[in-house]
Amino acid sequence: EAAVTQSPRNKVAVTGGKVTLSCNQTNNHNNMYWYRQDTGHGLRLIHYSYGAGSTEKGDIPDGYKASRPSQENFSLILELATPSQTSVYFCASGEHRDTQYFGPGTRLLVL
């Protein structure tokens, strides 16, 4: 079974602060993804990665950076958090032409 973990699971941040969300997968998948989920919008892709050292912009990358230092780890970075970035964030991993496996999600509240 796929294993994708996220930390922290819940985070409260202040406006203008820096937030780092971490994702780890033990499936040895090349591809990893960051999504946000908001009511009325479903899942929207923020950044993704083909492998260690690569990051690509998804559909809504503004205000976010990503880092893939290794096969297993993929981070989402909010350099200057804003209240509009309050959301639930999901990480996923997958292989080419296979399904994606999702982590448990991180609830982020920016005050």
Place this chain on the structure above:
Amino acid sequence: AQKVTQTQTSISVMEKTTVTMDCVYETRDSSYFLFWYKQTASGEIVFLIRQDSYKKENATEGHYSLNFQKPKSSIGLIITATQIEDSAVYFCAMRMNTEGADRLTFGKGTQLIIQP
């Protein structure tokens, strides 16, 4: 551009009945892949079933099956003998057949409520 549309925002059915959730998609690609995911009340997102566009047979997986109508760009999810535990939000997603990282486009989801 790809687009996935789920027009049913919420469905309520009685336990042990069969339910169908609709999904239509838009793509200019001749080869693509369609997925259904389930999100439980705890927030967990789980893969259920997939349909590859080049396959004529409808996919089945346990009490989940698909109604793939390629000319109508439609991929319905059918759940037979529904159980209370099937109550969740169901997402349809599409992926293009491209090299590199596979990007999914999701619908907005359909909430399914199973009543005892």
